[in-house]
Amino acid sequence: MNFSRKELVQTEATMNQVRNAVFHLARLMEKNGIENSKERLRKMGQNIAKTYINYWKPTDVITLANLKDVITTIYQKVLHSAVSIEINEIEKVIKVRDYSCALCKYHYEDVKIAGCEILLGLVSELITLISKESQGSTQLLLKPYEVIESRSYGNKSCIQVFKYKMKKEE
Numbered sequence: 001m002n003f004s005r006k007e008l009v010q011t012e013a014t015m016n017q018v019r020n021a022v023f024h025l026a027r028l029m030e031k032n033g034i035e036n037s038k039e040r041l042r043k044m045g046q047n048i049a050k051t052y053i054n055y056w057k058p059t060d061v062i063t064l065a066n067l068k069d070v071i072t073t074i075y076q077k078v079l080h081s082a083v084s085i086e087i088n089e090i091e092k093v094i095k096v097r098d099y100s101c102a103l104c105k106y107h108y109e110d111v112k113i114a115g116c117e118i119l120l121g122l123v124s125e126l127i128t129l130i131s132k133e134s135q136g137s138t139q140l141l142l143k144p145y146e147v148i149e150s151r152s153y154g155n156k157s158c159i160q161v162f163k164y165k166m167k168k169e170e
Contacts, residue, residue, distance in 0.1 A: 022103055022115040023152075030112065038117050042144050045121025052078070052122070053129050061134040062127055064089070064166070070130075071096060074123055079103075093145070094162040096123075101158040104151040116158045120144030124162055139167040 022041070029037045058073040059066065068085045071094070075081045079102040086095045103115030124142040131140045145163045149155035 022118060023108055023111055026111050026113050026115075037113050041113065041115075041117040042121035045118040045123075045144075046125040047121075048118070049122045049125035049129060053126060057126070057130055059130065061136060062131045062140050063136065063138075064140060067094070067127075067140065067164075070127065071123065074126060078122075079119070092164050094142070094164060095148075096160045096162070098158045098160065099156070101151055104158050106152065107154045108152050111152060114147040114150035114152050114158065116147055116150060116152075116160055117144075120147065120160055120162065123160075141165050141167055 026037060026041075029040070034040070056077070058070050058077065062070050064087075068087065071085055072083060075083045075096070075098065079098075081098050081100050081102060083099075084097045086097075088094075098116070101116050101119075103118060121144055124144050127140065127142045131142075141164060143163045143165075145161040148159040148161055150158045
């Protein structure tokens with residue numbers, strides 16, 4: 001069965017296929033001595049976001065006031081996950097706790113990288129792209145920071161951390 005990209009965005013099976021591929025890829029990268037696998041997975045996520053935004057976006061404007069809702073919507077619609085989100089405005093850090101991470105459903109003893117490293121790239125790039133497109137005078141720029149916990153490591157949830165900064169248009 002052949003799907004267009006627009007049709008793929010609307011299917012639930014897509015994340016299952018991505019999850020399976022990610023861990024095969026992680027094993028292959030480790031076997032071949034590739035050392036920057038986290039950065040590579042994050043870059044994959046960023047590239048996915050650059051395509052995904054052509055077919056779906058959660059909103060046209062992103063501000064600090066609606067950021068939690070936007071992130072929640074991304075996780076619900078794209079990843080079919082329910083998340084809790086903490087924003088620390090002093091440290092400019094966002095923690096997303098995902099109890100049903102689509103990319104880390106199973107614990108793998110032989111894999112040393114979390115599948116949700118891709119999500120750090122995807123979510124941060126999607127939000128940054130939307131923010132750059134919006135007509136506001138301030139852009140919200142999101143950067144991947146770290147995965148603190150992962151279900152693929154045996155934790156009960158995944159915790160993904162992002163850093164953000166506000167950039168004034170000149």
